[in-house]
Amino acid sequence: MAEQKVEAVERALALLDCFNDGSAMLSLAQLAERTGMYRSTILRLAGSLQRNGYLTRDTDGQFRLGATLWRLGSLYERSFKLADYVRPVLADVAQMTEETAVYYIREGDRRICLYRHESSQSIRHHQEEGVALPLDRGAGGHVLTAFTTGTGEFYEGIRKAGYYISMGERDPQTTAVAVPVYGIGSEFAGALGAVGAKSRMDHARAEEIKDVLLERAATLSATLGGKIQPREAGIQVP
Numbered sequence: 001m002a003e004q005k006v007e008a009v010e011r012a013l014a015l016l017d018c019f020n021d022g023s024a025m026l027s028l029a030q031l032a033e034r035t036g037m038y039r040s041t042i043l044r045l046a047g048s049l050q051r052n053g054y055l056t057r058d059t060d061g062q063f064r065l066g067a068t069l070w071r072l073g074s075l076y077e078r079s080f081k082l083a084d085y086v087r088p089v090l091a092d093v094a095q096m097t098e099e100t101a102v103y104y105i106r107e108g109d110r111r112i113c114l115y116r117h118e119s120s121q122s123i124r125h126h127q128e129e130g131v132a133l134p135l136d137r138g139a140g141g142h143v144l145t146a147f148t149t150g151t152g153e154f155y156e157g158i159r160k161a162g163y164y165i166s167m168g169e170r171d172p173q174t175t176a177v178a179v180p181v182y183g184i185g186s187e188f189a190g191a192l193g194a195v196g197a198k199s200r201m202d203h204a205r206a207e208e209i210k211d212v213l214l215e216r217a218a219t220l221s222a223t224l225g226g227k228i229q230p231r232e233a234g235i236q237v238p
Helices: 007-017 028-035 039-051 067-080 082-097 139-146 153-161 203-224
Strands: 055-057 063-065 100-107 110-117 132-134 164-167 174-182 188-197
Touching: 007 028, 007 039, 028 039, 039 055, 082 100, 082 110, 082 188, 082 203, 100 139, 110 139, 132 139, 139 153, 139 164, 139 174, 139 188, 164 203, 174 203, 188 203
Parallel strands: none
Antiparallel strands: 055 063, 100 110, 100 188, 110 132, 164 174, 174 188
């Protein structure tokens, strides 16, 4: 059966997707550049989104996400309850590693930083919860790809290793480690990771953090109804 869609709805959602990079506000020109739509089309769609609380427009003409999205997000989070299980694990990882702990999920061709717990270090990695990042680089992105649609020797290596270390791959100044988390029926659920300054998180330290992540991922997976066994082998990108 052919996929059904409503073009106007698709375009309206495309406007909201423009904020996936964490932008707090965007101008009409920026929305036009990111969507390829005419400004007149954007204004018509934005009008409907504004009336329903999905967008707001400041007096200077800048667009922001509206309160309706926050309300729906809060309802989703309360109904899903994943945070109740993930956040304590992130806090534990951050305390044990002294680095920022993160939990990513895959959404289409992007990875979403669903939850994070900041490091106590004065110099630390920073990004907002909910920000969308690429799948093709970074520890979290590669783990999400490897355990969903990734094919070939590279991703097969990650699946066999059970983790991935990235040193300066997405950001030259940071090192990241990520491992898979499983849910009900041992289905892949997301990636648990730690991110820190490359200057103090060398490969040896990343290997130590990997062990912490594997242990905590096993606990989280068991809690969510899955199963994961820590592995010793691994691959690393210089």
